[in-house]
Amino acid sequence: MASKGRVITGNDTLDGKINEYFEWYKDLKSEDEIHEIVKSKDVGVLSELFLKRLQFGTAGLRGRMGPGYSQLNDLVIIQTGQGLLQYLINGGEGFKEKGIVIGYDGRHNSHRFAELTATIFINSGVKVYMYSKVCPTPFVPFAVMKYKCAAGIMITASHNPKEDNGYKVYWENGAQIIPPHDKEIQKSILDNLEPSLTSWDVSVLNAAGSLCKDPLGEVMEDYFRIIKNDTVYPETNKSTILKFTYTAMHGVGYEYMKEAFRVANFKPFVVVEEQRDPDPDFPTVKFPNPEEGKSALDLSIKTADANKSTIVLANDPDADRLGCAVRTKDGDWRILNGNEIGALLAWWMLHLHRVSHPDDNPADAYMLASTVSSKILASMAKKEGFQFEETLTGFKWMGNRCVKLLEEKKHVLFAYEEAIGFMCGSSVLDKDGISAGIRLAELTTYLETMGLTLLDKLEEIYKIYGHHISDNSYWICHNQETIKKIFERLRNFAGQQNTYPTSIAGGKYSIIAVRDLTTGYDSTKPDNKAVLPTSKSSQMITFTFDNGLVSTLRTSGTEPKIKYYNELCASPEQQNIDTLKNILAEMVSAIVEEFLMPKANSLIPRSS
Template identity: 35%
Template sequence: MNMTWKTEWTKWSTHSELSSKLKKQMNEMIESEREDAFYKQLEFGTGGMRGELGAGPNRMNIYTIRKVTAGLAKYIEENGTEAKKRGVVIAYDSRHGSAEFALEAAKTLGAHGIKSYVFQELRPTPELSFAVRYLRAYAGIMITASHNPSEYNGYKVYGEDGAQLPPAAADVIVTHMNEIENELLLEIKDERELLSQNLVSYIGENLDQVYLDYVKGLQLNKDVANLHIVYTPLHGTGQTLMPQALQNTGFQHITIVDEQRNPGPHFSTVASPNPEEAQAFQLAIKYGKETGADLLLATDPDADRLGVAIRNNNGEYILLTGNQTGALLLYYMLSQKQEKGILPDNSVMLKTIVTSELGRAIAEDYGVQTVDTLTGFKYIAEKIDEYKKKGTKTFQFGYEESYGYLIGDFVRDKDAVQAAVMIAEAAAYYKQKRMTLYDGLIELYEKYGYYKESLTSFTLKGKDGAEQISHIVNKFREHPPTEIVGVAVEKIEDYQSGKRTNLLTAQQERMDLPSSNVLKFWLQDGSWFAIRPSGTEPKVKFYFGVRQGTENESKERLKEVKASVINLVKKI
């Protein structure tokens, strides 16, 4: 869609029904802010859309919500009357505008005669995924910006399988969005009218109980009462389900971080509500020291990501990386299932291409196949669906380095509630053996090697930033490095072309994955780094992974590889 920001600005500023709040925001913008807010439509991709709140087509507001929902409605209409009747489940988190946006989506769907099931109160993303499947809805909408700062909100779309939409379906929605000439004039229906026509139904506690019963069914060991847990929902949706999920599975000593218990859009006690960051755990660590907790848990605002902190051998709390938590979960589940004789021969573990190789080593040890997917849990969900339909493999676990895990496939997205219950169960298991999760992690490293990973992001906002991100990736694609700190680059995997090239033998082979703008470089010593532009934020991400014989060797190697690659970026 060709857009000139001044034309769009005029269209919005002269719209008679624009709210006073949006008009005020527009009047306060300086010219560069106006250009950024009005020069394009907020992008909708396979991760949905996410952006800063405010006026303009490149911001999150009721009009961009209506536009994307109208695109979704057209997509549903194309799939027939039955799809419209099955309808859409809508959930939302604690952010600014989330409840309003959820209702605007329902009112827009209602204008197309499409049924909506709207959660009465905020709920986690994994429950939205579960609800789509359980209610046999045709689609789902989650209003959330995950762990982004408070000035952001977002919109994720789920298909009938409970997974985020694959690229082909997302492209159809974008096509329909592009056909809309003026999002300010889209038709919506009144809430009361929709309720009277049974085009909106409110859902809540009954569904909670069904979901929690499924979570309880994942238990492998029930002797967990002695474990002491501190949990923080970071002002998000986790408070609605997490305490009950832990209690249902036998945990009796659960302390909630009181200052972060209640949902709130400002996330006032943290710089960012991101459980990947140490500052988000400051209060939980304080509570942990006061209570002597064995395990600290934190979830992001929509409770799909889980952060974990454990005591090291010095008694200090340390944060686990997503890769470390994933490895501990995988090892615990596979070892327990093998011991109980319930690990199928055709088991499979799914991970993304930028997730640690430690998981592959663990899975291989238990005769479990590892399958790599592109980054994004929708690709893991796609594989689960494929295996389910074919009956060829039995899914055991899926995870990604960015703190997302899935155990039970009754949800088809990352699920912090499931993961919290299982990592707590693993901690209780080790405690019975007079060990900590930290002891268990060191055992894994001693057995499989010291795998270390890291991530560096470059944030480049605005029109120029997007062009610079593209330039950085293209530079590595067109002029790839042949060595990093004296070690030859052995293979390059270009997920856009679908080719894996061995630089040492000049041989090429195809990779059986969808096209994606990602590059991965493998060094001769097994180290690797990958480059991936974010699909939802103005960032380009650099991932790094190494494996050495000792922790110090791994730390040093990781530091060297990372510094060398970043130096290359700075020269571009």
């Protein structure tokens, strides 16, 4: 704080930012933490905290909580809210009457961050729909569309570690923001950094009257009415002998999935009690993400075994993703990956559409998937007659594309990304782990009436449309220069500028197409220009091989990872799965060793 005198580190710019922070921040605990770092004379740490700033990335902010401008704390949240407010005001008249929606999860500081955000908007006379308790992330975009609001904000870091939090922004169309909104909001934040004194006083919420409304009751009524109306076989659900086990992964999902099961006419599920209620410390899981596999679902599987349950449904902490594990006929457990769940839900959503709209032209029905997801939907579309579209990675792209399709009066049946994110129908234009869980449960009971399991159905899908087997993972790399070097080497292979690899494994497998969405290059187009949007700030290259393998290497927008996605798309005639698995394993090994070179680049392997 300014009264303690100027902080001396030997760097005038750094000292100025630290003093500014102390002057603006109204939290003595945070101030003491900074003074401890100052005493250690760690200029490097202080520079990271005060000379850098969290940038708007995947639909908002996400990062570690703590002091400084490069982490999330009350001051950064206030600055963000003030910048977003001004951007919305500049967008035109009527914004204040339309209002905004604010939701939050069970993480440390989530409720506090939500209250600070609401305070900023209410002080400016903007109507705020703020949830009275923790809610699933999809309830925010759902409410944006229900109340025709100007924007929505969800305070969540989804499945990130407990130290993190985030600030996710939705636009008035109910989809996550995309460029240029993110860059313009960032600019507006930088133009409105000094916090208003009134922004700290959350007591204004108690006297806000009609300016602050809790949407929870009305949203739940409408949301679960849709779940009920979209349930085609309620009697089958009621009479099933199957037992479902559910985990909320220490997140918000339990009460909402419980209600979804009730309105869809299911018997209550078996709950993983230790993970039922929100706990910001996530005490039973190292990574609170069902996508991590057995390490995250171990407790769920033990609970299922103890209760003679054969299927596990799992939400991540903000309930926008869905994981699933099923017991095999020999008593083991198999955890379905995102592409497998995507194939099952796609088949089911097409089935439900045909039952509900038997006279509709299938050419007016659409399904979408991200470019790193399985090509199984494309194979299904060719055979079944519906339309398939591919988008960039992330539901912000799929959601905004769905907006356009709905404006054209098209049926949007399903959209998904391999990172266990699924959108069933179009009532929420984002991934939704609650509705996806119910649809998958209903498919399971429907199959049970025919003596089939999810695994049986998955095998049938692959027999009809061809096996699509994948091997997706990542390597950790904290050095941005190393990441840049890896991708630049692929663009200038063997020292030849603007030349990509042409094969792997000593020429055994040939590359027939390359798409680089960092530079905008696509060898399959007449002018070599990619159709999908490009981004110079992120790395993403896709290689297509002559035997049907599609391999994508990309960086993560929120984590220090180089991710790889490999899928071997076989024809229906190629039914020897062991042969296909061996080919895939050989090719993935060659791609990792020849393209990523983990040993030479000191990459850290994914923990098992």
